[in-house]
Amino acid sequence: MTETHEMSRIAKIALVMNVFGTMLLGVSMFINHPLIFMLVIMMGVGLLGSAFLIWAYMAARTGLGIHPTRQGPG
């Protein structure tokens, strides 16, 4: 697998985590059962936070010029 494909896969994982994290955190605002609320908010924050960290990692790689599209043909 080339690095470009790997980055694309990571980006997709971040997007999926973002969607599920958003949905869970969104749903948690309407849950009144303490246990379910706690579980949902923990998973939501975890997924959304992880999605953000993955994005920050990708942005840092791009910013530092490690991204393969910025590298020369050699």
Added chain:
Amino acid sequence: MAWLLAALAVANVALIAGMFYGWVPMGRTGRRLLGFVVLGMFPLLWGSAAFSHNFNRIKQVEFCATCHVMSEHVASLKVPDETVALAPLHYQNNFVPQETACYFCHTSYTWFGPVKGKISGIRHIWVYYFKGPPDPINLHIYDPYENRDCLRCHGKSKRWNNQPVHNMRPGLKDEILAGTKRCLDSGCHSEAHLIASEIAAAAEEDW
């Protein structure tokens, strides 16, 4: 607020779907900009707002009352004679914010007080599911109630300082301020909550 945040969440999911399936044709810069918004800014801003909304929501007395173990204690805030115990006295006279009365009194007035309050909430769930539901009538807090949580309001008040009982012997006030003489456990203000069945029992005894 919850519905606005929910609408923003739906918008974000729609943007991600559009980006993922390429519904709107865009170049590399457009995709990066969209990625910056949905993956960078959205989790940070919307996530913080949703988290903050939830934390404010769980401070409400209604949320505490969703656990049926607490129902007697929440009901005790609204007993007709508010002078029978501290909780209805403070609640009914608005000495504490009525919407967040439980949180206000049961969160330590320290730097990490709110964090400890949340950890206590998780502990409630642990106790309920792994040690068995406690008896709603005989609930006890995990640690003795700290004087500083009373004194954050009362400590500097002229009425409290001039109260003859608080000055009945030299050094008593210092003991109260230091927390060695407890407000609630020393027989002075022992009735924090008086639940309906206890009031009925007391009335029967009086009769």
